[in-house]
Amino acid sequence: MTIHQDALLFAGLFDGDESGTQPIAPGRRAYVHVARGRVTVNGQALEAGDAAKLAGEAAVRLESGQGAEVLVFDLA
Numbered sequence: 001m002t003i004h005q006d007a008l009l010f011a012g013l014f015d016g017d018e019s020g021t022q023p024i025a026p027g028r029r030a031y032v033h034v035a036r037g038r039v040t041v042n043g044q045a046l047e048a049g050d051a052a053k054l055a056g057e058a059a060v061r062l063e064s065g066q067g068a069e070v071l072v073f074d075l076a
Contacts, residue, residue, distance in 0.1 A: 006076035014039050014065025022060045022072055029075045030054040037068035 012020055015037075024030050032041050032052045039045075040063050041052045054060060060072055 008074040010072040010074070012062065012070050012072070014062055014068040014070060016065070018065060019061070019063035021062075022074070024054065024057055024059055024074065027076075030057065030060050031073040031075060032060060032062075033071045033073075035069040035071060037066050039063070039065040039068035039070055041070075 010022055014020070022030070032046070032054065034046045034048055034050050036048050038047050042054065042057060042061050044052060046052060062070055
């Protein structure tokens with residue numbers, strides 16, 4: 001799918017001890033959307049339908065998922 005923006009999209013499934021880290025380059029931002037389940041994003045607990053906007057962070061850290069499906073947008 002073409003979105004005509006300087007953006008990358010990542011998707012992941014997290015349950016139990018699974019975790020992941022996505023670096024954020026300097027000057028870029030991240031938007032994280034929890035489509036389903038629960039997950040901790042950079043220390044903040046989120047549930048289905050929740051989102052987080054990250055600016056000035058070096059990475060997005062996803063952990064402690066409970067049946068979570070997560071979308072991470074890397075944005076200019």
